[in-house]
Amino acid sequence: MDGEDVRGDTRQALSALMVAYQGGDEMAFERLFEELSGPVTAFLRSLTRNAARADDLLQETFFHVHRARQTYDPSRSAKAWVYAIAHNVFLMSCRSERRRGRHEELADDELPDVPVPAEAEAYATKDAVRKALGRLSVDRREAVILHHVQGLSFQEVGAVLGITTMAAKLRSHRAMGELREILKEGATP
């Protein structure tokens, strides 16, 4: 079984869980949480760069998942649907922090363990890539994480970010280019 098949199976399994959950199955919700809480936390940590805040936003994301469960269309990707909610929860929290004049982003050496694109690890250590990721704009960071780390297709990335598939591809490509540049700069003595 190749990677594409596994991804297809996972998609179908998540979709089946969502359908069962829409039908009122509590166990399906728990399984969904079990399947997605890890990757969604990782996604939120990459954005917030703050583990405690990411954990709060994870709960908030699933609160919205529950409230909006009727909006999930079984013919579409459940993962993209949940990430779209997480993305919005993150934006809402940013607006809220801006309004209150509070923004907590940890120093590089205190960063939570966030996943990094495997391709970038060819250029530097995981730690250096993690720090370099933090220097990307949130828009670009999101595109890289969603595609290169979370394995979403560009179509799904576009759906999560509310942009076209082509724009998602372009954003991710530019972000990887920028990441490589940052890593090269860092490697130059």
Added chain:
Amino acid sequence: MNGPAPLPPELRQLVRSDLRPVRPLAAPARRAAVLLVWAPVAVTLVLATGPARPDAAELGWLLSWGVVLAELVAGAGLVTLALGEAVPGRGAGRQAGLIALAGAATLFVVLAVLVRGASAGVPVPNPLLTHGPACLTLSGLIGLTALAVVAVLIFRSNPLRASLAGLLAGAGTGLMAVGVYHLDCPVTHLAHVLVWHGGAIALLALLGLGFGLGQEFIERRRMEARLAARNT
């Protein structure tokens, strides 16, 4: 990649307390089809309550009913985009929304110019002032009924960008209302149409935007309260 987090007890409690089965929402275009019922009712009411425009024969089918249809279809398109924005992962995005709004505005202006070219309409002493407030009020009221229906559809979903959804819904229903009102208003002077009919569209768009911004504000405040409660 992080491992699965334990399910927080309060989340489990929330899910348990409200686990009624739900039916997935229909696609945005199908939900926008509700307006297929609204449009004939609005047209019938406009034709029943006021005299039909006297220059209908001069305009011909294309510039009378054709304009109505074009504005109804374009307005319904904007409403479909708004309903898409109300579903996570389904929205066309801010850029596509703004392009659609610009397209609708262009269509409105082009149709106004074409109608003016075909008919001088009923001459009025001061086209910018005569009939203007009445047109704004009537077309605004017609649009308000459609906006109320669409607002319910939007807020029953989970709009991620409620302000954009509201703006598109307001502009879409405004364009539909102005389309219907085209059967009644005999003034074709561009200043009148652009300022007062266009004003009704702008007003409804602003109203929709206001609703959306209000919704976003309320959601944000609720989220802040939940986060604060969790962290105390």
